[in-house]
Amino acid sequence: MGLSERIGRIKPSPTLAVSAKAKAMKAQGIDVVSFGAGEPDFDTPRHIKEAAIQAIRDGFTKYTPASGIDELKVAVCEKFARDNGLTFDKSQVVISCGGKHAFYNLAQVLLDPGDEAIIPAPYWVSYPDMVRLAGGTPVIVETHEENGFKLTPDQLDAALTDKTKIVVINSPSNPTGAAYTKEELKALSEVILTYPNAHVISDEIYEKIVYDGYTFTSIANCGEDILGRTVIIHGVSKTYAMTGWRIGFTAGDTGIIKAVSMLQSQSTSNPTSIAQKAAVAALKGPQEPVDEMVRAFHERRDYAISRLNGMEGVTCFTPHGAFYAFPNLNAYMGKTYKNTRIDSGFDLAAYLLDEARVAVVPGDAFGKKGYLRLSFATSMEEIKKGLDRIEEGLGKLKG
Numbered sequence: 083m084g085l086s087e088r089i090g091r092i093k094p095s096p097t098l099a100v101s102a103k104a105k106a107m108k109a110q111g112i113d114v115v116s117f118g119a120g121e122p123d124f125d126t127p128r129h130i131k132e133a134a135i136q137a138i139r140d141g142f143t144k145y146t147p148a149s150g151i152d153e154l155k156v157a158v159c160e161k162f163a164r165d166n167g168l169t170f171d172k173s174q175v176v177i178s179c180g181g182k183h184a185f186y187n188l189a190q191v192l193l194d195p196g197d198e199a200i201i202p203a204p205y206w207v208s209y210p211d212m213v214r215l216a217g218g219t220p221v222i223v224e225t226h227e228e229n230g231f232k233l234t235p236d237q238l239d240a241a242l243t244d245k246t247k248i249v250v251i252n253s254p255s256n257p258t259g260a261a262y263t264k265e266e267l268k269a270l271s272e273v274i275l276t277y278p279n280a281h282v283i284s285d286e287i288y289e290k291i292v293y294d295g296y297t298f299t300s301i302a303n304c305g306e307d308i309l310g311r312t313v314i315i316h317g318v319s320k321t322y323a324m325t326g327w328r329i330g331f332t333a334g335d336t337g338i339i340k341a342v343s344m345l346q347s348q349s350t351s352n353p354t355s356i357a358q359k360a361a362v363a364a365l366k367g368p369q370e371p372v373d374e375m376v377r378a379f380h381e382r383r384d385y386a387i388s389r390l391n392g393m394e395g396v397t398c399f400t401p402h403g404a405f406y407a408f409p410n411l412n413a414y415m416g417k418t419y420k421n422t423r424i425d426s427g428f429d430l431a432a433y434l435l436d437e438a439r440v441a442v443v444p445g446d447a448f449g450k451k452g453y454l455r456l457s458f459a460t461s462m463e464e465i466k467k468g469l470d471r472i473e474e475g476l477g478k479l480k481g
């Protein structure tokens with residue numbers, strides 16, 4: 083059967099593909115260490131699960147409004163007021179099936195053919211494909227390790243055009259863990275404001291997973307003008323170890339929120355009723371489980387980054403947030419193993435999976451050559467084992 087031209091514009095998600103491959107190998111009894119998909123290894127906190135069980139017992143198992151329940155929208159507004167000093171009305175919030183769905187919806191309601199979306203690289207793997215699917219044109223701007231993997235105002239200025247509809251800011255970033263300061267965001271917002279058609283999609287899903295006393299700021303905190311142009315996407319997946327529940331949220335301009343709600347009414351309908359109740363418990367309940375998880379991520383980050391930096395030919399940026407290490411392995415490009423040449427992150431990731439039994443995502447999937455992404459949202463024991471294997475595997479490469 084002939085498929086649409088539209089579906090031909092995208093490829094499968096590389097992050098999900100790597101984790102699916104690692105899971106399949108494990109199911110075959112192969113001892114593989116997975117640094118693949120970014121998913122907390124912790125269980126969803128008990129009080130959140132209890133809220134979902136209660137929702138089932140109460141028969142809260144029917145359709146809800148397509149844009150989500152008011153109780154959760156209010157909890158989202160309270161979260162923004164409490165954590166970010168941002169005032170949103172519930173008419174400015176829509177609940178979706180995860181942060182990914184939130185971005186997808188925005189691309190669908192904001193982009194027409196010819197519209198450009200500026201995406202700083204390294205980027206999360208799905209942004210460019212979701213832009214393409216919507217008919218927009220991704221404009222990739224490469225950032226560099228020397229600048230802390232951050233977009234500079236000059237780079238942004240050079241990329242902006244009258245066709246720019248969206249500028250994507252993801253801080254803390256997946257895959258680098260780079261996190262912008264308020265001053266840096268303010269400087270970027272000043273550049274954006276000179277282009278009247280440009281909106282910001284600020285992906286703040288890793289807001290709570292930050293290290294070394296970094297204080298999170300949203301670009302929406304940089305003044306009324308940029309606030310009016312910013313749509314924030316967020317969710318409970320990473321903060322509360324709720325990846326499978328699929329609850330994300332979007333906050334911003336009422337007109338955009340209405341359009342997203344309409345799109346959901348004609349596509350997914352509501353996010354799962356039970357998961358919405360669980361998300362209310364997550365946002366309104368005790369936040370100590372989050373602190374505990376972040377402490378564990380911090381300890382793992384310190385260990386993983388120092389081990390990687392200690393490996394021959396490897397340097398690794400210290401992430402300020404999220405739970406990924408993004409080591410530079412350019413020194414290994416051109417090396418060989420049993421007549422196979424390593425020419426890209428894809429080759430290196432394939433080699434590490436086949437020969438060292440470690441699953442990592444190639445940096446190329448994030449728009450950066452010569453790098454790998456390792457999720458350290460897995461146990462310390464697995465991290466140690468996986469890094470030992472990587473070190474040994476790299477040591478076998480010749481040339």
Ligand code: GLU
Binds near residue numbers: 121207208
């Ligand atoms: N966002 C996570 C990651 O980058 C989950 C997988 C995905 O949806 O990409 O690994």
